Amino acid sequence: MTQDENKEGIKGMANPGRYGIERIAYLLMRLTGLGLLGYFIAHVYETSNILRGRMGWDDFLAMTQTTEGHIFLVLVIGMCVFHTGNGIRIMLGHGGVGVGKPARPDYPYDPASQNYRHKIGIYSSIVLAAVAMMYGMAVMFGE
């Protein structure tokens, strides 16, 4: 702790339990965004292997046919679906859509912007991601 800062830093983002599902969605959005960025870079590297000819391409592609490769792809599916679903919710919210209307607040001051529509959006994104991951696992591990 210093006099000038007293900031939580990354720990403040990674400890979302105090503020409900919205803060968990915020953390998941950041993590999945970083994960998808990593996948995008890896994907560019993977496809560049075509320059090594058919042998090089097949060798690299064989990595995704392993158990670890399948688990990695399942995670990518989950990240992609959650990031898309929650991203649509956030984009609408950023435009002021579905965040409630200003009104004289009454105790206990439940914030209108944290309403059931957004909670449904968050839970739906999580459920959709889980379903997509299970489908992906069924396809990749089912054979």
Added chain:
Amino acid sequence: MAQVSSVADEQPPNPLSTTKSILLRISRFNPEFDETNKFMEFTVSYEKWTTVLEAILDVKKHHDHSVAVRYSCRQATCGSCGMLINGKPRLACFTKISELDSNVVTVEPMNNFPVIRDLAVKFERLFDTHHKIKPYLINDDSEVNSNEKEFLQSPKEVENYIQFANCIKCGLCNSACPTMTTDSSFVGPQALAQAYRYVADSRDKGKDTRLDIIDESHGIWRCHFAGSCSQVCPKGVDPAMGIQFLRGYLLGFRS
């Protein structure tokens, strides 16, 4: 006198009184001498109506008067006694110990504010960002100097901003904000909500000026709609709503 005291002794105990005790852990930190904070523990008795601030003042009165805490009104109006109570930003005068449902109450200074000492933090930056968004009516006409001009508002026009006018500048929203945990330049939910308060006021003509001020890389675009600011606001201001409406103006969703 003896008769009076015997009558008093015969009275049944107050049925509302259910005195219990908790362990109050207070963060102690003096930036002039300490490298890191340490916690001092006190056992404090409380009733179901006892607030955390009253418990801290009890410690100051009976155990250690050197505990630094800022407070004034004791009724959630002045915004002085914001602190982390069991890890969450709250007003100490507005938080009853019985509501915390814990035998241990830990109080620390608010995050994202420089610590003066113990539980007292500096508010300079919050006031600077608040001032930056021009928190006053911008209008060439005046209802103060003119004998004829009066700014009339319908109840609906008042409803558009009155919620945001409840801000007491306690800083709890800035303390809860996940962006402020890492970004020292972010203008913060308190100032952004106040920008909306004036933009939404039908008497104000400074919308474009304020939108220009917040339309920067460390301005409104750093808000990611986590909503923690609204969850901790003790006055129901809902900064997250105001910020999204402001962004709606900038994105063209609102006019």
